[in-house]
Amino acid sequence: MALERTEVEKIAHLARLGLSEADLPRTTETLNNILGLIDRMQAVDTTGIEPLAHPLETTQRLRADAVTESNQRDAYQTIAPAVEEGLYLVPRVIE
Amino acid sequence: MMKDSDMHNLTLAEIARNLAEKHFSAEELTRTLLARIEQLDPQLNAFISVTDELALAQAKAADARRAAGENGALLGAPIGHKDLFCTQGIRTSCGSKILDNFNAPYDATVVERLAAAGTVTLGKLNMDEFAMGSANESSYYGAVKNPWDLTRVPGGSSGGSAAAIAARLLPAATGTDTGGSIRQPAALTNLTGLKPTYGRVSRWGMVAYASSLDQGGPMARTAEDCALLLSAMAGFDAKDSTSVDQPLDDYLAALSQPLAGLRIGLPKEYFGAGLDPKIADAVMASVEELKKLGATVKEISLPNMQHAIPSYYVIAPAEASSNLSRFDGVRFGYRCENPADLTDLYKRSRAEGFGDEVKRRIMVGTYALSAGYYDAYYLKAQKIRRLIKQDFVAAFEQVDVILGPTTPNLAWKLGEKNADPVSAYLEDIYTITANLAGIPGLSMPAGFIDGLPVGVQLLAPYFQEARLLNVAHQYQQVTDWHMRAPAGF
Numbered sequence: 290m291a292l293e294r295t296e297v298e299k300i301a302h303l304a305r306l307g308l309s310e311a312d313l314p315r316t317t318e319t320l321n322n323i324l325g326l327i328d329r330m331q332a333v334d335t336t337g338i339e340p341l342a343h344p345l346e347t348t349q350r351l352r353a354d355a356v357t358e359s360n361q362r363d364a365y366q367t368i369a370p371a372v373e374e375g376l377y378l379v380p381r382v383i384e
Numbered sequence: 385m386m387k388d389s390d391m392h393n394l395t396l397a398e399i400a401r402n403l404a405e406k407h408f409s410a411e412e413l414t415r416t417l418l419a420r421i422e423q424l425d426p427q428l429n430a431f432i433s434v435t436d437e438l439a440l441a442q443a444k445a446a447d448a449r450r451a452a453g454e455n456g457a458l459l460g461a462p463i464g465h466k467d468l469f470c471t472q473g474i475r476t477s478c479g480s481k482i483l484d485n486f487n488a489p490y491d492a493t494v495v496e497r498l499a500a501a502g503t504v505t506l507g508k509l510n511m512d513e514f515a516m517g518s519a520n521e522s523s524y525y526g527a528v529k530n531p532w533d534l535t536r537v538p539g540g541s542s543g544g545s546a547a548a549i550a551a552r553l554l555p556a557a558t559g560t561d562t563g564g565s566i567r568q569p570a571a572l573t574n575l576t577g578l579k580p581t582y583g584r585v586s587r588w589g590m591v592a593y594a595s596s597l598d599q600g601g602p603m604a605r606t607a608e609d610c611a612l613l614l615s616a617m618a619g620f621d622a623k624d625s626t627s628v629d630q631p632l633d634d635y636l637a638a639l640s641q642p643l644a645g646l647r648i649g650l651p652k653e654y655f656g657a658g659l660d661p662k663i664a665d666a667v668m669a670s671v672e673e674l675k676k677l678g679a680t681v682k683e684i685s686l687p688n689m690q691h692a693i694p695s696y697y698v699i700a701p702a703e704a705s706s707n708l709s710r711f712d713g714v715r716f717g718y719r720c721e722n723p724a725d726l727t728d729l730y731k732r733s734r735a736e737g738f739g740d741e742v743k744r745r746i747m748v749g750t751y752a753l754s755a756g757y758y759d760a761y762y763l764k765a766q767k768i769r770r771l772i773k774q775d776f777v778a779a780f781e782q783v784d785v786i787l788g789p790t791t792p793n794l795a796w797k798l799g800e801k802n803a804d805p806v807s808a809y810l811e812d813i814y815t816i817t818a819n820l821a822g823i824p825g826l827s828m829p830a831g832f833i834d835g836l837p838v839g840v841q842l843l844a845p846y847f848q849e850a851r852l853l854n855v856a857h858q859y860q861q862v863t864d865w866h867m868r869a870p871a872g873f
């Protein structure tokens with residue numbers, strides 16, 4: 290099943306990736322080539338096979354619900370694009 | 385005293401002996417290698433950052449610890465880190481524009497453990513952007529060249545690590561392997577590289593690509609050096625939720641085990657169509673050497689191998705699309721100029737910050753996980769993943785290790801596979817299964833064809849890294865492929 294341009298635009302939006310009109314044909318073609326490779330999976334008989342999510346099939350380890358980290362906000366914000374009074378700045382969201 | 389012109393040819397094990405016998409100091413060795421990097425790396429582009437100040441401080445500290453009576457095997461050992469291991473206060477770029485300005489606020493566990501053992505970090509090594517690639521051509525910092533032929537790729541994604549070691553700019557480095565990214569560049573540059581069992585080496589502070597497949601490991605010229613590094617890198621880490629709490633083997637002690645009685649399996653699927661026949665000959669010659677050491681050989685079958693690449697190209701992009709959603713231009717990393725609104729900030733920061741291959745994989749993953757497609761793609765891929773694991777479980781009932789080529793082809797020309805990403809994906813055919821199953825794998829030098837290195841891959845059951853290092857070390861006692869250096873380096 291080949292992707293149409295509109296579907297590629299929708300995927301780019303879901304992934305929050307800007308995609309120019311000029312890039313759309315090439316991106317659509319490349320994605321379809323990759324999906325062609327992936328679609329070879331459909332020929333494999335997996336009846337009765339359980340999916341494998343973790344190679345060692347272990348369950349998530351839990352830890353005690355205790356504070357282990359100290360506040361390092363200032364250190365972490367030294368690498369932020371824009372901060373003010375400890376807050377991360379983004380364009381206005383609410384008018 | 386050893387001449388500067390010889391120091392760069394030493395392995396980690398030889399460096400340890402020379403430092404212990406005071407033939408030179410860690411500081412002298414560090415200065416020698418830093419000068420060599422400055423002189424030769426412009427031809428290779430293996431380094432994204434050279435950390436000379438840190439290196440000299442660590443070298444002086446190592447010399448002081450040695451003067452105070454310490455004698456650790458890695459005390460003063462020069463290494464480099466693939467540029468996706470976080471290093472505190474030092475750029476950790478992942479080969480991406482989006483992290484070009486990212487000075488990590490903390491050290492990865494692997495970095496911390498190696499530093500505690502006394503290693504000296506000479507720099508951060510080039511890589512495919514976010515470890516997505518098999519040629520090291522997708523880096524924002526430019527392609528890395530193969531020291532064996534500067535017109536060819538070194539493999540990827542740990543291509544900077546591979547090129548730097550092969551050119552004797554460093555004796556060893558860290559790498560990561562999600563689909564072959566340690567083993568394939570090791571094969572294409574004449575190195576020994578080990579991908580440990582999933583969970584053996586902490587992923588904390590290692591920027592995630594595909595979390596259920598990613599595993600860090602050592603790259604060096606010899607199996608002995610890989611054993612030295614792995615001994616310091618591996619082990620349980622409470623900070624990594626998938627780290628395995630199981631004691632480490634004594635990797636160095638295991639090296640000297642004789643191979644008499646070792647049962648080697650040769651999977652017939654690894655020697656079929658698509659394999660360069662000259663590589664097949666070189667691989668079979670290595671099998672003959674191992675037979676002389678007492679190993680027995682048996683043909684086996686891994687019938688689901690051919691399904692690994694389609695399955696991988698669902699699972700890895702799906703996990704990547706989720707992991708890379710954190711790069712949003714808000715808290716760290718690249719932010720576009722003058723965003724009109726929040727959506728524009730996200731979309732343009734990501735579009736301008738990520739390269740083409742990363743965007744492709746994010747989009748494939750986003751599609752595979754989107755409503756209505758999950759069962760057909762992600763779930764189907766995970767079922768195939770179990771079939772691949774079952775193949776290995778059945779094979780390891782008959783044999784101790786599996787042996788085959790690491791790659792179907794020799795190092796290819798720069799740019800040769802750029803037009804068609806799918807053709808590059810197929811180069812990972814022999815390495816990807818180990819990541820899907822989570823088993824350990826090693827590539828070792830096994831000869832040359834037209835001046836280009838050939839790698840042999842060894843695979844073992846879960847947590848049998850010691851066995852892989854043992855087989856490679858014994859092979860390296862009776863061969864000298866791993867000692868050969870590229871002309872001009």
